[in-house]
Amino acid sequence: xxxxxxxxxxxxxxxxxxxxxxxxxxxxxxxxxxxxxxxxxxxxxxxxxxxxxxxxxxxxxxxxxxxxxxxxxxxxxxxxxxxxxxxxxxxxxxxxxxxxxxxxxxxxxxxxxxxxxxxxxxxxxxxxxxxxxxxxxxxxxxxxxxxxxxxxxxxxxxxxxxxxxxxxxxxxxxxxxxxxxxxxxxxxxxxxxxxxxxxxxxxxxxxxxxxxxxxxxxxxxxxxxxxxxxxxxxxxxxxxxxxxxxxxxxxxxxxxxxxxxxxxxxxxxxxxxxxxxxxxxxxxxxxxxxxxxxxxxxxxxxxxxxxxxxxxxxxxxx
Amino acid sequence: xxxxxxxxxxxxxxxxxxxxxxxxxxxxxxxxxxxxxxxxxxxxxxxxxxxxxxxxxxxxxxxxxxxxxxxxxxxxxxxxxxxxxxxxxxxxxxxxxxxxxxxxxxxxxxxxxxxxxxxxxxxxxxxxxxxxxxxxxxxxxxxxxxxxxxxxxxxxxxxxxxxxxxxxxxxxxxxxxxxxxxxxxxxxxxxxxxxxxxxxxxxxxxxxxxxxxxxxxxxxxxxxxxxxxxxxxxxxxxxxxxxxxxxxxxxxxxxxxxxxxxxxxxxxxxxxxxxxxxxxxxxxxxxxxxxxxxxxxxxxxxxxxxxxxxxxxxxxxx
Numbered sequence: 001x002x003x004x005x006x007x008x009x010x011x012x013x014x015x016x017x018x019x020x021x022x023x024x025x026x027x028x029x030x031x032x033x034x035x036x037x038x039x040x041x042x043x044x045x046x047x048x049x050x051x052x053x054x055x056x057x058x059x060x061x062x063x064x065x066x067x068x069x070x071x072x073x074x075x076x077x078x079x080x081x082x083x084x085x086x087x088x089x090x091x092x093x094x095x096x097x098x099x100x101x102x103x104x105x106x107x108x109x110x111x112x113x114x115x116x117x118x119x120x121x122x123x124x125x126x127x128x129x130x131x132x133x134x135x136x137x138x139x140x141x142x143x144x145x146x147x148x149x150x151x152x153x154x155x156x157x158x159x160x161x162x163x164x165x166x167x168x169x170x171x172x173x174x175x176x177x178x179x180x181x182x183x184x185x186x187x188x189x190x191x192x193x194x195x196x197x198x199x200x201x202x203x204x205x206x207x208x209x210x211x212x213x214x215x216x217x218x219x220x221x222x223x224x225x226x227x228x229x230x231x232x233x234x235x236x237x238x239x240x241x242x243x244x245x246x247x248x249x250x251x252x253x254x255x256x257x258x259x260x261x262x263x264x265x266x267x268x269x270x271x272x273x274x275x276x277x278x279x280x281x282x283x284x285x286x287x288x289x290x291x292x293x294x295x296x297x298x299x300x301x302x303x304x305x306x307x308x309x310x311x312x313x314x315x316x317x318x
Numbered sequence: 319x320x321x322x323x324x325x326x327x328x329x330x331x332x333x334x335x336x337x338x339x340x341x342x343x344x345x346x347x348x349x350x351x352x353x354x355x356x357x358x359x360x361x362x363x364x365x366x367x368x369x370x371x372x373x374x375x376x377x378x379x380x381x382x383x384x385x386x387x388x389x390x391x392x393x394x395x396x397x398x399x400x401x402x403x404x405x406x407x408x409x410x411x412x413x414x415x416x417x418x419x420x421x422x423x424x425x426x427x428x429x430x431x432x433x434x435x436x437x438x439x440x441x442x443x444x445x446x447x448x449x450x451x452x453x454x455x456x457x458x459x460x461x462x463x464x465x466x467x468x469x470x471x472x473x474x475x476x477x478x479x480x481x482x483x484x485x486x487x488x489x490x491x492x493x494x495x496x497x498x499x500x501x502x503x504x505x506x507x508x509x510x511x512x513x514x515x516x517x518x519x520x521x522x523x524x525x526x527x528x529x530x531x532x533x534x535x536x537x538x539x540x541x542x543x544x545x546x547x548x549x550x551x552x553x554x555x556x557x558x559x560x561x562x563x564x565x566x567x568x569x570x571x572x573x574x575x576x577x578x579x580x581x582x583x584x585x586x587x588x589x590x591x592x593x594x595x596x597x598x599x600x601x602x603x604x605x606x607x608x609x610x611x612x613x614x615x616x617x618x619x620x621x622x623x624x625x626x627x628x629x630x631x632x633x634x635x636x
Contacts, residue, residue, distance in 0.1 A: 032618060039616040054372060253611065260610045260617060264603060267621035272590045275625070285582060292578045293571065298357040299578060300350060303585035307593070314629045 001034055010041065012075060012137040017109050020136075024128045025113070035128055041135035043256065045077070046243060049143045049159030052181065056165040057191040060226040061235070062144045066108055068236050069140045077133035077141040078110040081126055109133060124266050127158055127259075156184035157262060160255055161242045163235070165189040166205070168197040182208060185219050187238045193223035193231065217245050276310055284309065319352055328359065330393060330455040335427055338454075342446045343431070353446055359453035361574065363395070364561060367461045367477030370499065374483040375509040378544040379553070380462045384426055386554050387458045395451035395459040396428040399444055427451060442584050445476055445577075474502035475580060478573055479560045481553070483507040484523070486515040500526060503537050505556045511541035511549065535563050594628055602627065 001009070001020060008016035020038070023031045048065070050058050059080070066076045113126050126143075133141050145155050156162050164185035182205075190202050202221045209219060222238055224231030246252040288302045319327065319338060326334035338356070341349045366383070368376050377398070384394045431444050444461075451459050463473050474480045482503035500523075508520050520539045527537060540556055542549030564570040606620045 036616040036618060039618075040613045043613065257607055257611055261603065261607060263617040264606075264610070264620050264624075267617055268594065268624060269587065269591065271621060271625050272594065272628075273587065275629075276586065276590065285579065288582075289575055289579060292582070293575055295358040295361065298354040299581040299585055300354060300357075302582050303589060306582075306586055307589050310590075311593075311632045314632050 001030060006034075006037060009132070009136050012107075014106065014109060017132060017136050018111075020132045021111055021129045024132060025125050027125075035131070038128075038131050038135040042131050043134070045130075045134035045138050045141045047130065047134075047141050047143065047158065047160045048239060049145070049155035049162045050165060051145050051155050051162065051184075052165035052189075056167050056189075057226050058144050058165050061163070061165055061189060061191060061224065061232070062142050064226050064229050064232040065236060066140075066142060067229075068232055070108060074139040075107045075137060076109070077130075077136075077138035078108065078144065079126060079130055079133070079141065080110070080112045080144045109136075109138065124263070124270070127263065130158065157259060160246060160252060161186045161239050163187045163189055163239070165191050166201065167192045168195045168201040182212075186217065186242050187235065188219060188221040189224050189226075189231075189235055190221050191224045191226050194225050198223065216249055217242065217251075275314075276306075281306060281309065319348060324352075324355060327450070327454050330425075332424065332427060335450060335454050336429075338450045339429055339447045342450060343443050345443075353449070356446075356449050356453040360449050361452070363448075363452035363456050363459045365448065365452075365459050365461065365476065365478045366557060367463070367473035367480045368483060369463050369473050369480065369502075370483035370507075373487075374485050374507075375544050376462050376483050379481070379483055379507060379509060379542065379550070380460050382544050382547050382550040383554060384458075384460060385547075386550055388426060392457040393425045393455060394427070395448075395454075395456035396426065396462070397444060397448055397451070397459065398428070398430045398462045427454075427456065442581070442588070445581065448476065475577060478564060478570060479504045479557050481505045481507055481557070483509050484519065485510045486513045486519040500530075504535065504560050505553065506537060506539040507542050507544075507549075507553055508539050509542045509544050512543050516541065534567055535560065535569075593632075594624075599624060599627065 001016070001023065005016050005019065009020050020034060023034055050062050050065075052058050062078060062080070066078060069076050111129060113123070113129060130141055130143065143155060143159060162184050164181045164187070166181075166188065168190065188205055190198060190205070192198075193202075202223065205221050220238070222231055222235045224235060226232065243252075246255070284306060285302070288297065288305070291297050292299065292302060319334070319341065323334050323337065327338050338352060341352055368380050368383075370376050380396060380398070384396060387394050429447060431441070431447060448459055448461065461473060461477060480502050482499045482505075484499075484506065486508065506523055508516060508523070510516075511520075520541065523539050538556070540549055540553045542553060544550065561570075564573070602624060603620070606615065606623070609615050610617065610620060
């Protein structure tokens with residue numbers, strides 16, 4: 001991107017943001033320099049992760065939260081990496097109508113990103129796109145991701161405040177607990193709280209919370225009916241309280257530190273992979289694959305051979 | 319494991335299998351040697367992946383398929399990495415009763431494994447556990463995993479035949495298509511086919527399939543009511559046809575080759591990580607984290623510094 005485009009990006013221009021994120025997603029030659037410029041402008045946005053099982057209403061909550069922040073004149077960025085999210089094109093066409101509250105608003109930038117092929121639910125690219133939004137002056141960034149498998153750990157690392165959305169349906173809270181969602185929530189949302197079983201579900205979550213240790217911050221449960229906007233103000237208030245707690249306790253700095261450390265580690269792994277997999281070393285592996293198929297050697301032996309070759313080759317370089 | 323234990327393992331002794339998998343899961347010092355012995359005994363088991371969205375009845379299908387193979391006197395191994403599966407302890411207690419068809423059978427070995435902290439839904443450990451079952455003489459290995467995010471790509475790589483389970487509920491097939499499940503299915507199961515909308519769902523899947531290119535194998539849809547065992551025989555027959563197709567076309571060898579290549583690449587990445595993150599290099603990163611937090615350098619610059627140091631350090635080694 002040229003200097004003019006960069007100026008537009010720092011001013012929050014939608015097309016400049018879109019181009020920058022595309023550049024990052026596609027790892028264009030220019031993206032590395034772009035990311036260096038972006039990084040030194042980060043650290044101002046507040047990052048909120050919204051996760052939970054499919055069907056918990058994460059997109060609706062994200063949408064209504066964005067509307068509320070917009071009403072308070074905050075600029076908002078949304079990154080959706082949920083394969084079932086209408087933001088990211090994964091849901092039914094019918095669900096798309098729910099998004100129109102914010103998606104025509106100039107000050108809300110929405111981007112869906114693929115979760116596939118990444119190291120877990122949120123890829124390095126996704127984190128870099130969030131940085132682009134931060135550098136472009138978005139004050140609040142909402143990250144929506146489905147809470148299954150790896151992604152909930154990623155979002156807890158990527159967010160300042162992690163919101164876990166559940167619904168009253170039987171066993172949902174127990175499943176969430178087992179799937180690790182209970183450990184990462186700073187705020188719980190019991191969405192669709194007008195359905196039967198809502199109060200029992202809230203009680204179940206609170207009972208589980210009471211059995212856990214908390215160091216200063218006690219996650220509690222906000223009841224919402226997000227489709228009608230009910231309870232979203234309470235959710236936003238609770239997020240604000242958590243932010244104040246993090247700022248007071250120094251936790252915000254620790255979270256950012258851990259996030260940056262993780263980023264450096266990921267970059268190093270990517271660089272080592274590029275350095276390692278030269279055409280020559282790839283050919284070496286190809287030659288050994290027949291031996292492997294005939295069970296004449298084990299994968300560990302071949303890995304050892306290639307790593308030894310790597311260290312030999314870098315002898316004298318650096 | 320001692321020589322006696324290894325003999326028991328090759329003979330399919332349950333306790334020896336359990337101990338071997340635990341050793342692999344915990345990466346005990348003995349596990350590396352164990353895996354070398356295991357690897358050269360693999361390649362005989364047929365590996366079937368069963369995936370799909372939560373609620374599609376994957377565990378029930380897995381259970382009924384296992385019973386059917388047992389009735390045909392084949393020994394069976396089951397690996398469940400689905401956080402919502404009753405096998406892996408993720409589901410409601412009530413669901414557990416469904417598993418009792420096979421879990422008391424001496425010739426069925428069931429193991430649940432965590433999906434967390436891995437590179438996607440199936441970790442290297444999981445693949446190694448499947449190898450243990452293969453080397454222990456299991457003729458059929460069923461791998462059950464929830465089809466969200468990364469895991470469906472993993473299972474398609476790990477399985478000889480990939481079964482995708484869906485239910486008639488509206489939009490399920492469309493969601494599956496968008497989430498990438500359509501691309502990996504060798505066989506579709508439309509489970510709970512006694513519910514309303516089953517025939518429409520089958521037609522929707524078939525329409526999507528007709529628009530895709532197929533190189534010799536055409537995935538089609540088997541209707542089941544797994545809870546009653548209905549259609550499981552048709553599913554097993556279709557899996558057998560796919561196996562015959564793979565053996566005839568040479569596809570089975572290509573799949574195994576790709577699987578082994580992937581394994582070597584993962585082992586290399588793990589070894590490079592260990593080689594890289596010495597206490598000294600970890601301390602170097604620690605020292606740079608404050609500069610990063612003050613935005614004085616970018617993550618990419620710090621990554622470059624540390625990688626350069628790594629290559630310098632390995633100068634003269636190897």
